[in-house]
Amino acid sequence: MSEPALRVCLDETELDAALRFDARMGLTSDPRYLPMRLHYDRRGSALFSELTRQPEYYPTRCEREILASHAAEIADVLATETGTGGFEHPMGAPVSVVELGAGSAEKIRVLLDALDRDDLLESFWPFDVDAESMREVLRGLARAYPDIRLGGIVGDFALHLQHLPDDHHSRVVAFLGGTFGNFAELERDQFLRDLREALRPGDWFMMGADLVKDPEVILSAYHDEAGVTAEFNRNVLHVLNRRLGADFEPEHFEHLALWDEAASTVDLRLRALKPMSVRLPALELEIGFASGEEIRTGVSAKFRPRELEHRLADAGFGTEHRWSDPSGYFGVFLARAV
Numbered sequence: 001m002s003e004p005a006l007r008v009c010l011d012e013t014e015l016d017a018a019l020r021f022d023a024r025m026g027l028t029s030d031p032r033y034l035p036m037r038l039h040y041d042r043r044g045s046a047l048f049s050e051l052t053r054q055p056e057y058y059p060t061r062c063e064r065e066i067l068a069s070h071a072a073e074i075a076d077v078l079a080t081e082t083g084t085g086g087f088e089h090p091m092g093a094p095v096s097v098v099e100l101g102a103g104s105a106e107k108i109r110v111l112l113d114a115l116d117r118d119d120l121l122e123s124f125w126p127f128d129v130d131a132e133s134m135r136e137v138l139r140g141l142a143r144a145y146p147d148i149r150l151g152g153i154v155g156d157f158a159l160h161l162q163h164l165p166d167d168h169h170s171r172v173v174a175f176l177g178g179t180f181g182n183f184a185e186l187e188r189d190q191f192l193r194d195l196r197e198a199l200r201p202g203d204w205f206m207m208g209a210d211l212v213k214d215p216e217v218i219l220s221a222y223h224d225e226a227g228v229t230a231e232f233n234r235n236v237l238h239v240l241n242r243r244l245g246a247d248f249e250p251e252h253f254e255h256l257a258l259w260d261e262a263a264s265t266v267d268l269r270l271r272a273l274k275p276m277s278v279r280l281p282a283l284e285l286e287i288g289f290a291s292g293e294e295i296r297t298g299v300s301a302k303f304r305p306r307e308l309e310h311r312l313a314d315a316g317f318g319t320e321h322r323w324s325d326p327s328g329y330f331g332v333f334l335a336r337a338v
Contacts, residue, residue, distance in 0.1 A: 158194075
């Protein structure tokens, strides 16, 4: 096969400008906040990978169980099913898979393997923000899947969905890991509308979503005994120190994860443990923190299945299949653009 194609939709200059904008806007707001996406430099991605292996963190384990149990069924549906919209691909038609926020592309492997075994995988395109990491992932994928076409998209999947590959095969856009829940309320609906606009009728969207359950189970995933979640949460301050020359003292911020019953969300926060004055030279900004003052650092929404299916329908997707783990903690939804 040819060398994997790499579509770079943003560069380091744009990333730096976005970081500066996010940091200034969030830290000068009342209450203060920092977007979840700022956590994910190389260190943050490694910490999150470690977090998913903690015994308290059920989402990755449950999603993996669902995909392992149903990969062959999902592969068959993707390649052959007519669906509610009346769109039909011939038996054995190959599909092109795109994974948003792919990271190391480990989550999707079991499905890729099922498609590849039956010669149903035409191409695979991981989509993520770091070009160097993307090249490394593509090298590993080339060894694992020598007979399929590979490409990578370097960009922000909230902004660059128009760059999805279109090779006239049936497309499957996968968004796994419950990442959809990290969007703010209005961003979720906007993302779904933008994705639908980028797809053709008949293309597929597969989403992993954390489901509403006992809050104690949910919160335990954000308070692992090893403290990995806390270190991941504080990593956003390390990012600002490294990228903007800030002098945050991350060890003097307490990690908090709070359940909001009305919104069905976990709020991630960092609370100052002492009065501090923080300088951000790159922004020509100095910010004071009182003891106990908080920065909101992310949100993780949990969903009821019918609610999520209604959201998909409002954006132009028909949900055709839904799978869950035996405990009902997590769901994988397969919808089609109509």
